[in-house]
Amino acid sequence: MASLVWTLTFVGLAFWQVQHLRAVTLELATKEAKANFDKDQAFRFWATQYGGVYVPATEHTPPNPYLAHMPERDIVTDTGRELTLINPAYMLRMLHEQYGDLFGVRGRIVSEDPLRPENLADAWESRALQAFGRGETERVEVTDLDGQPHLRYMAPMVTEQGCLYCHGHQGYQLGDIRGGVSVSVPLQTYMGHERQSRHVTLGSLGAVWLLGLGGLALGYRRLRANDLQEQQSRRALQVANEALQAHAVQREQLMATLVQSNAELTRLGEVMAHHFMEPVRRLMSFSDIVKKRVPTLEDEVACHSLQFIYKEAERLSGLVREVQRYLSLDQLEAGELQSVDAMAVLQQAITDVGLTYGETVVVEASLPPLHFDERRLAWLFFIVLDNARHYRHAERPLKVRVQCVVGTDTCTLRFVDNGIGLAEPYRAQAFDLFTRFVSSDRSGIGMGLAVARRLVQQAHGTIHMEEGDEGGCCVVMTLPLAAS
Numbered sequence: 001m002a003s004l005v006w007t008l009t010f011v012g013l014a015f016w017q018v019q020h021l022r023a024v025t026l027e028l029a030t031k032e033a034k035a036n037f038d039k040d041q042a043f044r045f046w047a048t049q050y051g052g053v054y055v056p057a058t059e060h061t062p063p064n065p066y067l068a069h070m071p072e073r074d075i076v077t078d079t080g081r082e083l084t085l086i087n088p089a090y091m092l093r094m095l096h097e098q099y100g101d102l103f104g105v106r107g108r109i110v111s112e113d114p115l116r117p118e119n120l121a122d123a124w125e126s127r128a129l130q131a132f133g134r135g136e137t138e139r140v141e142v143t144d145l146d147g148q149p150h151l152r153y154m155a156p157m158v159t160e161q162g163c164l165y166c167h168g169h170q171g172y173q174l175g176d177i178r179g180g181v182s183v184s185v186p187l188q189t190y191m192g193h194e195r196q197s198r199h200v201t202l203g204s205l206g207a208v209w210l211l212g213l214g215g216l217a218l219g220y221r222r223l224r225a226n227d228l229q230e231q232q233s234r235r236a237l238q239v240a241n242e243a244l245q246a247h248a249v250q251r252e253q254l255m256a257t258l259v260q261s262n263a264e265l266t267r268l269g270e271v272m273a274h275h276f277m278e279p280v281r282r283l284m285s286f287s288d289i290v291k292k293r294v295p296t297l298e299d300e301v302a303c304h305s306l307q308f309i310y311k312e313a314e315r316l317s318g319l320v321r322e323v324q325r326y327l328s329l330d331q332l333e334a335g336e337l338q339s340v341d342a343m344a345v346l347q348q349a350i351t352d353v354g355l356t357y358g359e360t361v362v363v364e365a366s367l368p369p370l371h372f373d374e375r376r377l378a379w380l381f382f383i384v385l386d387n388a389r390h391y392r393h394a395e396r397p398l399k400v401r402v403q404c405v406v407g408t409d410t411c412t413l414r415f416v417d418n419g420i421g422l423a424e425p426y427r428a429q430a431f432d433l434f435t436r437f438v439s440s441d442r443s444g445i446g447m448g449l450a451v452a453r454r455l456v457q458q459a460h461g462t463i464h465m466e467e468g469d470e471g472g473c474c475v476v477m478t479l480p481l482a483a484s
């Protein structure tokens, strides 16, 4: 489309240029014709002014037979020289006949009613004369003359006073159109120039046109390439998108499976806990009965065994209870997260665990309100403090320091104790289910910190363990602050 517009533009431009060149040629030729005409006219007027001029009568300038009626056509000077009268038309005719080759422009005086038959207007001239009779003042036209292109120019000759001297007898009046001057300029040289200019112009136009076409083609190709690239990237994007969607579907399926497995596992856990609880209770009550019935058992081994059975049953019962509690964490309705007076909850937890506020437990900075569920926060503090109490050092009194640093959205709580501590490699595992690192002579089943981690995570906080005082433990929690 663009190349079509481009081409049309150039065709138009070329056409206009050719027209312009032709107009220039005609203008130049017309100028030349007019110049010649004006010069001839000047001569003619000059001669008319004197009613003609006298020249020596020779072979080249014989007396004009058409002036035969003039009384003084031929005169002889005192010294015997023969002179003859030359009328303007005759003068110019001779000029053109003898020296016409000098300027190559032919000019002559014509009429439809000539004195001299050779001065009869030709077809073109007589059309022009008729036009002058209707008031036209000049006529220019390109026609063929002797098979060659010529620019023909013609202007009327109006009868003036001086003309009547010789033409008066023909019955002309002042102001009549006596005839016309016809000038023809050969166009060959002009046309040669025109052709050359046309070639140059069309050549350069063509070159520019070709260049433009090339540019357009190049631009088009680049556009196409861009288009192709865009298509490719769009396709790639689509593929990626589809893959992503497939991935999402897969993930959803996976999630569904996970939720289901989780539900099944929870259910299994509950069933197991329930079914374990019953035999454990029986085990305990029966071993109790046996212990009461046989208070003084002779057999020492049997006595020990009985005690062992009772202790293990007790442990089992504790274990089952804790599993039940852990499982119930998920089932407790999520609990409203709200502003909780953490300080009060902490003090209550200290009392519940059996420690003393300000003595075994020193709160170094008062706690701000937290964004938490109150029951869960109480449980969390209880677990952490109970853990400290549980793993206290045998040789020194327990000391727990509670530190608190308030940040922008969260606050970091540190429970630093001086208990038996936990070696670095085990600290992360401490929060896993059923992990215990101490000999079994201490009670506890290793679920406390796992529950604590769950509680913290449910409130979108974090928990980890560092080293405490004198090789003890330090539980670090980051918990969300209540919105102020």
Ligand code: HEC
Pocket: 047, 048, 051, 052, 064, 066, 067, 085, 086, 087, 088, 089, 090, 093, 109, 110, 111, 113, 114, 115, 116, 117, 119, 157, 158, 159, 160, 162, 163, 164, 165, 166, 167, 178, 179, 180
């Ligand atoms: C001295 C006399 C003389 C004067 C002045 C003169 N002419 Fe002529 N003219 C002639 C003669 C004689 C011819 C015809 C023979 C020839 O061509 O020489 C002629 C020819 C012509 C012709 C050509 C047609 C034809 O009849 O052969 C025209 C047109 C013409 N004259 C116009 C004029 C005009 C217009 C003037 C005034 C500006 C003028 N002449 C002044 C003598 C004269």
